Amino acid sequence: MIIEKIKESRFTPEVFDIETFGTAFSDHMLLCWYKDGKWGEPIIKPYGKLDFTPAISVGHYGQGIFEGMKAYKGSNGDVYLFRPEKNFERLNKSAVRLDMPEIPEHIFMDGLKALVDLDRQWVPATHGMSLYLRPVMFATEEAITARSSNEYLFAILTAVAPNYYNKPLSVKIADRYSRAANGGVGFAKAAGNYAGSFYPTHLAREEGYDQVVWTDDATHTFIEEAGTMNVMVRIGDKLITAPTSERILDGVTRDSMLQLATKLGIEVEVRKITVQEVYDAHKSGELKEVFGVGTAVVVNNYVAVGYGDERLELPLLSPEESYGQILKKNLVDLQMGVSEDPFGWRVKVEENLVEA
Amino acid sequence: MIIEKIKESRFTPEVFDIETFGTAFSDHMLLCWYKDGKWGEPIIKPYGKLDFTPAISVGHYGQGIFEGMKAYKGSNGDVYLFRPEKNFERLNKSAVRLDMPEIPEHIFMDGLKALVDLDRQWVPATHGMSLYLRPVMFATEEAITARSSNEYLFAILTAVAPNYYNKPLSVKIADRYSRAANGGVGFAKAAGNYAGSFYPTHLAREEGYDQVVWTDDATHTFIEEAGTMNVMVRIGDKLITAPTSERILDGVTRDSMLQLATKLGIEVEVRKITVQEVYDAHKSGELKEVFGVGTAVVVNNYVAVGYGDERLELPLLSPEESYGQILKKNLVDLQMGVSEDPFGWRVKVEENLVEA
Ligand SMILES: Cc1ncc(COP(=O)(O)O)c(C=O)c1O
Ligand SMILES: Cc1ncc(COP(=O)(O)O)c(C=O)c1O
Numbered sequence: 001m002i003i004e005k006i007k008e009s010r011f012t013p014e015v016f017d018i019e020t021f022g023t024a025f026s027d028h029m030l031l032c033w034y035k036d037g038k039w040g041e042p043i044i045k046p047y048g049k050l051d052f053t054p055a056i057s058v059g060h061y062g063q064g065i066f067e068g069m070k071a072y073k074g075s076n077g078d079v080y081l082f083r084p085e086k087n088f089e090r091l092n093k094s095a096v097r098l099d100m101p102e103i104p105e106h107i108f109m110d111g112l113k114a115l116v117d118l119d120r121q122w123v124p125a126t127h128g129m130s131l132y133l134r135p136v137m138f139a140t141e142e143a144i145t146a147r148s149s150n151e152y153l154f155a156i157l158t159a160v161a162p163n164y165y166n167k168p169l170s171v172k173i174a175d176r177y178s179r180a181a182n183g184g185v186g187f188a189k190a191a192g193n194y195a196g197s198f199y200p201t202h203l204a205r206e207e208g209y210d211q212v213v214w215t216d217d218a219t220h221t222f223i224e225e226a227g228t229m230n231v232m233v234r235i236g237d238k239l240i241t242a243p244t245s246e247r248i249l250d251g252v253t254r255d256s257m258l259q260l261a262t263k264l265g266i267e268v269e270v271r272k273i274t275v276q277e278v279y280d281a282h283k284s285g286e287l288k289e290v291f292g293v294g295t296a297v298v299v300n301n302y303v304a305v306g307y308g309d310e311r312l313e314l315p316l317l318s319p320e321e322s323y324g325q326i327l328k329k330n331l332v333d334l335q336m337g338v339s340e341d342p343f344g345w346r347v348k349v350e351e352n353l354v355e356a
Numbered sequence: 357m358i359i360e361k362i363k364e365s366r367f368t369p370e371v372f373d374i375e376t377f378g379t380a381f382s383d384h385m386l387l388c389w390y391k392d393g394k395w396g397e398p399i400i401k402p403y404g405k406l407d408f409t410p411a412i413s414v415g416h417y418g419q420g421i422f423e424g425m426k427a428y429k430g431s432n433g434d435v436y437l438f439r440p441e442k443n444f445e446r447l448n449k450s451a452v453r454l455d456m457p458e459i460p461e462h463i464f465m466d467g468l469k470a471l472v473d474l475d476r477q478w479v480p481a482t483h484g485m486s487l488y489l490r491p492v493m494f495a496t497e498e499a500i501t502a503r504s505s506n507e508y509l510f511a512i513l514t515a516v517a518p519n520y521y522n523k524p525l526s527v528k529i530a531d532r533y534s535r536a537a538n539g540g541v542g543f544a545k546a547a548g549n550y551a552g553s554f555y556p557t558h559l560a561r562e563e564g565y566d567q568v569v570w571t572d573d574a575t576h577t578f579i580e581e582a583g584t585m586n587v588m589v590r591i592g593d594k595l596i597t598a599p600t601s602e603r604i605l606d607g608v609t610r611d612s613m614l615q616l617a618t619k620l621g622i623e624v625e626v627r628k629i630t631v632q633e634v635y636d637a638h639k640s641g642e643l644k645e646v647f648g649v650g651t652a653v654v655v656n657n658y659v660a661v662g663y664g665d666e667r668l669e670l671p672l673l674s675p676e677e678s679y680g681q682i683l684k685k686n687l688v689d690l691q692m693g694v695s696e697d698p699f700g701w702r703v704k705v706e707e708n709l710v711e712a
Contacts, residue, residue, distance in 0.1 A: 062547030191418030192548015
């Protein structure tokens with residue numbers, strides 16, 4: 001690994017006041033190029049520009065995949081990652097489906113840790129805050145012919161992460177548009193999945209909603225997931241979430257929440273959820289919570305769910321009553337090093353990993 | 357429009373010998389940037405590098421769309437475009453679905469003509485050859501947050517176009533993977549559609565096929581389209597093709613072929629085609645041809661169609677017997693200015709459109 005340190009850090013404590021997510025980048029980035037059938041040597045260098053022509057393959061054919069992770073700083077100053085091996089594995093699952101080369105574990109893991117170590121002052125120490133980490137891989141060959149690229153860039157970027165959604169969201173259940181096909185790329189964290197979701201989200205916004213809850217494309221009968229979150233539904237005192245499938249992203253937060261909930265004695269069901277039963281549970285007063293879970297948001301308790309022309313308002317539970325908020329507190333405490341880590345999910349980033 | 361001519365042309369007659377499609381670019385490119393809610397002034401300048409960081413939005417979220425067109429040179433030296441307004445309209449349909457800004461007609465059309473005029477020596481005069489034109493638009497904002505970009509680049513690139521598929525292809529009918537969802541982006545020329553198709557194509561190749569013929573994602577019962585081609589099936593003396601839908605690209609070649617076929621007195625049916633009827637027609641000997649039609653290939657008569665574990669070999673028709681080859685000849689003659697143009701499809705590129 002080549003390390004090329006920034007001459008003068010751009011860090012100031014004011015970066016933590018930035019209110020937009022994912023637009024303020026830390027000092028360094030990791031880059032690794034794939035060419036002639038193999039990965040080159042990774043380099044950590046100051047975040048900045050690269051040379052690309054407008055023929056860059058990803059702009060035309062969309063071969064791009066990414067991950068979303070965070071680095072947390074405990075009150076003792078230690079910096080942690082959270083289950084990074086899950087993101088590593090998922091990135092490579094995405095790579096296979098998009099016909100892209102897999103990234104070797106040492107490039108991903110050692111690169112990630114070295115980068116976070118180098119930019120550790122960018123990790124905020126405030127409880128609940130974090131530095132967002134973005135591993136990404138995309139096609140860089142200068143070729144406008146519809147085939148897999150022969151060249152790729154793997155990069156890790158890090159950006160200041162204020163609260164992604166700083167207000168509770170309302171969501172519209174999809175009844176016209178879809179995110180994923182059977183036999184498609186829905187389970188992958190593929191660039192094109194997001195591009196395809198923006199217009200339906202735009203339309204939902206015009207109806208007064210913030211996001212779309214996707215349903216199956218053939219019948220719009222089953223609840224699948226939201227924009228960048230898996231969805232959990234609480235009916236009575238049961239927490240229900242859809243099984244992962246080839247259409248749904250296998251979220252790290254979802255998996256962690258399921259394990260945490262079970263440990264906390266919350267009754268959990270992983271099974272298909274119909275739109276109809278959510279609607280019926282609302283009518284009968286049994287629908288207590290619907291919330292999204294994902295790395296960026298951790299948990300967002302929805303205030304309303306749109307179903308056709310109806311807007312189903314959800315009850316306002318106190319933080320002590322809400323499964324979403326209870327799980328969020330437990331997860332964030334674990335991630336920040338405040339609580340014990342019975343699952344072994346926390347990975348400490350050692351200091352001075354890199355000499356430069 | 358700003359014109360910045362290349363100092364010394366890179367053109368040599370040898371460029372026409374290049375055998376790879378879409379990797380040898382002509383002297384100039386057109387660029388136009390979208391920012392602060394509006395398109396800037398287009399510029400034509402030497403093809404080359406731009407500055408992007410790895411946070412370029414399209415690499416993460418896949419907001420990218422494109423078109424594929426060609427410029428043809430007649431024996432009198434005139435240069436023609438073919439139905440460019442169709443590509444202009446389709447690009448903007450794609451833009452809407454991908455939540456991207458539409459490109460104004462004058463930027464697209466005037467830019468395209470000026471660019472082709474400037475690089476007209478790159479248009480080969482050989483019958484059946486052409487210069488490939490690639491309008492493309494992608495998200496360029498430096499932001500890693502899952503929302504529509506606020507900045508875009510519209511570009512037109514041109515590349516030397518040898519025959520895209522210089523051999524007849526064999527195709528595998530999709531029975532596991534899919535290209536498009538109901539309510540998805542299949543009808544758009546969206547970058548992500550191609551990325552999602554590479555892996556299934558890769559698998560088909562391992563089975564001895566060149567491309568995949570896509571079917572509906574819910575049942576794999578209906579024939580939809582191929583990699584970058586619409587598909588036509590000839591059963592007996594009837595030419596059948598699927599209707600366009602929200603899952604299928606509305607191909608300019610498909611539309612032109614349907615009109616040409618009707619004019620030539622070929623019986624045409626636009627209706628859903630089941631995989632089963634293609635299979636049955638093969639068994640009964642009535643399946644005469646299956647071919648793909650698209651700008652890059654014009655026509656490719658498939659030599660075999662894979663259905664499950666069976667490889668259905670197709671009869672070898674002479675150019676005089678084959679609907680595919682008859683239509684191809686008629687279309688190419690029209691495009692190259694060899695035959696009359698009763699449809700008004702040819703658009704001549706005037707000379708010295710731009711002063712520089
Ligand atoms: C489509 C989608 N679903 C769900 C999630 C949640 O996954 P994770 O918990 O791993 O962040 C994400 C990622 O953020 C996502 O993009
Ligand atoms: C998916 C797909 N289908 C069909 C076609 C054929 O369209 P056209 O005839 O406009 O080139 C293309 C484009 O080349 C395509 O990408």
